[in-house]
Amino acid sequence: MTTAEKPRSVAIVGAGPVGALMAVYLANRGWNVHVYETRPDMRLPENKAKIQNRSINLALSTRGLTALKGTGLALDELIMKSGLPMRGRMLHIGNEGHLVSQDYGVHGECINSVDRAKLNEDLITAAExxxxxxxxxxxxxxxxxxxxxxxxxxxxxTKEIVKAHADLIIGCDGAYSSVRISLMRYVRLDFEQEYIPHGYCELSIPAKVGADGKPEFAMDPEHLHIWPRHKFMMIALPNPDKSFTVTLFMPFANFEMIHNEGDLLNFFEQYFADAIKLMGKDLLIKEYFKNPKGSLVMVRANPYHYKDRCIILGDAAHSMVPFYGQGMNCGFEDVRVLDSLFSEFNVKSTQEGKADNSLALALEAYTDRRAKDIKAICELALYNYTEMRHGVTSPVYLMRKKVETW
Ligand code: FAD
Known part of the structure; x- marks a missing residue:
């Protein structure tokens, strides 16, 4: 670099998983990166309690792992140190909870249960x-x-107003993105936001005490467990401490019918009797009434960029329902695709004082090439809710699958 060339600067808004990964990719390219995050630093013990995460664990797939690996810093291996591979889904059929295992692939393909907060913290640390x-x-x-x-x-x-400047602004600030709102003033941005009538509540299945007195999983940890009940469902993903995080997805209208402990236990006895035994009545009651009932929003936007000045990635560009387990994975892929376009268009990390429209071309190519894939994955995510809560119980489908005991 000559003295006349100074590194380009980028402001990344949002230090969620996508913003933190984008910071690593652009720093690798030699950009000066400043990430701005509205939340306090969640790695500090005093801030942990202040942060309400959307879910405790999530499924990291090959799509996401490929992007983590692409940093060249073995971030895929770092995250997978505490990740739990799930090789299939385990259906809990009927109220007796007959177990049916359906593998995700014939070659042992897995998705991986990872701790959301730890993943985010590890990525922020890797960036810093x-x-x-x-x-x-x-x-x-x-x-x-x-x-x-x-x-x-x-x-x-302090409520103090802080001004900052950057050559490029990247919005990784989630479904309710402020960068997207700014972007709307500069481009004819098509935008759609839709809440589905279903919400979710997180519960848990604690570890059981094994014969040797040590904690043990109460169910097979190599599966994503599903209680498909046609109009709604419950799922469970394993955690390293041998507990499971359980998520009950159902229409808000059903949540609103549960007013007290009696209503809750009747509902669970009717639909999830085997799960009551695993959760324990007291914990179920405590968590159901304490934990928030989250809403599920879909966001579609297009285009994603403005000239060589701004781009939105991750949930800021395409929040999807969580049923395909691909929201964050797709956001990670956004980062990998954008990085590959920087290479393809030979986007320099320095300003050389002469006109260079490679960055504008790379951002434009991103919108052109990515829009179809994003649309497809958002549709698949919505479709997969019907598949998980209903389709998996089709008699023809069940006959072909292995029945398991645990
Ligand atoms: P976010 O995670 O929303 O991060 C945005 C960041 O920007 C936050 O840190 C926020 O504080 C910050 N921010 C917001 N506004 C501002 C502002 N104005 N200024 C500064 N900072 C700001 N995805 C999967 O891949 N697999 C799964 O299994 C999965 N399960 C899910 C389960 C549930 C119940 C839900 C709701 C979602 C699930 N998802 C899953 C989706 C996943 O959570 C999101 O796709 C992912 O978090 C998106 O990452 P992001 O970094 O784009 O946005």
């Missing part, structure tokens, strides 16, 4: 370890002037 990345917490983007490259942020604690 690179000397051209800075992560600032407690800063909320209020608005961005994309032509000037200025960001107006508010310190959540």
């Amino acid at each position: 370890e690179l000397n051209n990345v800075k992560v600032s917490f407690n800063l909320t983007l209020k608005r961005a002037d994309l032509d000037k490259g200025t960001l107006t942020l508010e310190n959540k604690e």
Whole structure:
């Protein structure tokens, strides 16, 4: 680099999984990266309790692992150190909970249960370890002037207004993205937001005490467990501490019919009797009434970029329902695809003082090439809810699958 060439700067808004991974990729390319995150630093013990995560664990698939590996920093291996491979889905059929295993692939393909918070923390740490990345917490983007490259942020604690500047602004700030709102003022952005009538509530199945007194899984940990009940369903993913995180998905109308402990136990006895034994009545009651009932939103936007000034990735561009387990995985793929376009269009990490539209072309190619894939995966995600809660119980389907005992 000559003295006249200075590194390009990028402001990444949002240090969720996608923003943190994008920071690593661009730092690897030599950009000066500044990540702005509205939440406090969740790695600090005093902040843990302040943060309400959407789900405790999530499924990391090959799509996501490929993007993690693409950093060249073995981030896939780092995350998988505590990941639990799930080689298939285990159906809990009928109220007696007959177990039917359906493998995900004939060659032992797996999806992996990972701790969401740990994954996010590990990615932020990996980004911060690179000397051209800075992560600032407690800063909320209020608005961005994309032509000037200025960001107006508010310190959540002091309410102080902070101004920042960057050559490129990347919105990785989730489904309710502020960068997307700014982007709408600059391009004819088609935008759609839709809530499905179903919501979710997280519960858990604790570890049981094994014969040797040590904790043991109460169900087969190599499966994603599903209780398909046609109009709704419950799922469970294993955790390293041998517990399972359980998610009950059902229409809000059904949640609203459960007013008290009696209603809850009647409902569970009618539909998930085998799960009551695994959860324990007291824990079920405590968690059901304590835990929030989350909503599920779908966001579609197009285009994703503005000139060479701004792009949105991850949930900011395409929030999808979680039934295909691909929301974050797809966001990771966004990062990998964008990075590959930087190579294809030979986007330089320095400004050389002469006109160079390679970045604008790369961002434009991203919108052109990515839109169809994103549309498809969002549709598959919605379709897979019907598959998981109903389709998997088709008699023809069940006959071909192995019945398991545990
Ligand atoms: P987010 O995770 O939403 O991160 C956005 C970040 O931006 C946050 O840290 C936020 O604090 C910050 N931010 C927001 N606004 C601002 C602002 N104005 N200024 C500064 N910072 C801001 N996906 C999977 O791949 N597999 C699964 O198994 C899976 N399971 C799921 C289960 C449930 C119940 C739900 C709801 C989702 C699931 N998902 C799953 C989807 C996954 O959670 C999302 O796709 C993923 O979190 C998107 O990552 P992101 O970084 O784009 O956005």
